[in-house]
Amino acid sequence: MSTLDNTSLQLPKENPEAEDFLPLLGTDYIELYVGNAKQAAHYYMAAWGFQPLAYAGLETGLKDRVSYVLQQGKIRLVLTSPLKPGGEINKHIDAHGDGVKVIALWVDDAAKSYKETVDRGAKAYLAPKTIGDNEGEVVLSGIHTYGETVHIFVERKNYKGAFMPGYQVWNPFYRPSDVGLKYVDHIVGNVGWNEMNKWCEFYAKVMGFAQLVSFDDKDISTEYTALMSKVMSNGNGRIKFPINEPADGRKKSQIEEYIEFYNGAGVQHMALATDNIIETVTSLKNRGVEFLTVPSSYYDDVLDRVGHIDEDLLPLRELGILIDRDDEGYLLQIFTKPILDRPTMFIEIIQRKGAKSFGKGNFKALFEAIEREQKTRGTL
The missing domain is CATH 3.10.180.10 (2,3-Dihydroxybiphenyl 1,2-Dioxygenase, domain 1)
Known part of the structure; x- marks a missing residue:
């Protein structure tokens, strides 16, 4: 199971001027679009001490992309590369090089987070959707922010798997120690x-x-x-x-x-x-x-x-x-x-x-x- 606690939390207010109407529980993951996810994953493992967590690609039924998920402490990185020419990911990499596409935010209610932000003027990126497997379900939604960066709201309180539905556990032999x-x-x-x-x-x-x-x-x-x-x-x-x-x-x-x-x-x-x-x-x-x-x-x-x-x-x-x-x-x-x-x-x-x-x-x-x-x- 993910090291992020899936329990709904009422967190103390540190910034009293913030309205905090969502609220946000933490950073769920950061997704980078990269030219070669397999090699990028090796870099973040070998150099940065990230641990292999989950994988999605041809073996899991994806035809257009591959993603490796790495974790260290409460930090999760998702490294995604295209498998075919054309499409959004190739366009992003051509324009920007490797870079962050998604800053995913851990929330208690992804549908509410979407409605609250879109009603206040956010440009919609992903309407609320529920995905599931035998480990439970995750609700996702998303909005645009600066440049081509997006926020995905992730509600995972009803999910017990390694990352989210559509991914399989990634358990390679190579597991370098973390760096703290x-x-x-x-x-x-x-x-x-x-x-x-x-x-x-x-x-x-x-x-x-x-x-x-x-x-x-x-x-x-x-x-x-x-x-x-x-x-x-x-x-x-x-x-x-x-x-x-x-x-x-x-x-x-x-x-x-x-x-x-x-x-x-x-x-x-x-x-x-x-x-x-x-x-x-x-x-x-x-x-x-x-x-x-x-x-x-x-x-x-x-x-x-x-x-x-x-x-x-x-x-x-x-x-x-x-x-x-x-x-x-x-x-x-x-x-x-x-x-x-x-x-x-x-x-x-x-x-x-x-x-x-x-x-x-x-x-x-x-x-x-x-x-x-x-x-x-x-x-x-």
């Missing part, structure tokens, strides 16, 4: 010029979210580039969606680079949480995952800025892990280089020690590191 990833902390979307407020208003009006924090070009800027960002959150705080847009700068920002290569708005990165970032990042680096680096001088005065932390500074310095503090505590974070051939999606590893913010104190060092990578690509 626990859950999706937040998912960041990049949108075009002057579109940030539009999509923040969408999440507020259509989904009952409220703004948690905002950053302007004074917060997120370097000598050359800038961007704007607002973080939208649902009431219980389990779903956090920062939305970025470009801001005027002397050179091409990372958001502009993303939009150019992704060919529009889309998911920029997933932030995955761990309880021990030193162990997790050490494992990832040993498996070949490449991270952005900051100058060693970053660590010379970092403790003057953030105060006492429980961890030794030396391994944080050696691994390039960044530190920031807010009124609630501190956090540790690090960002990979793009994990795809196009300079689009990357992954953040985050460990929260009480902090509920997003590392504002690290923005300058982080963005200068990204600019160094952009310079090597000739896209700055």
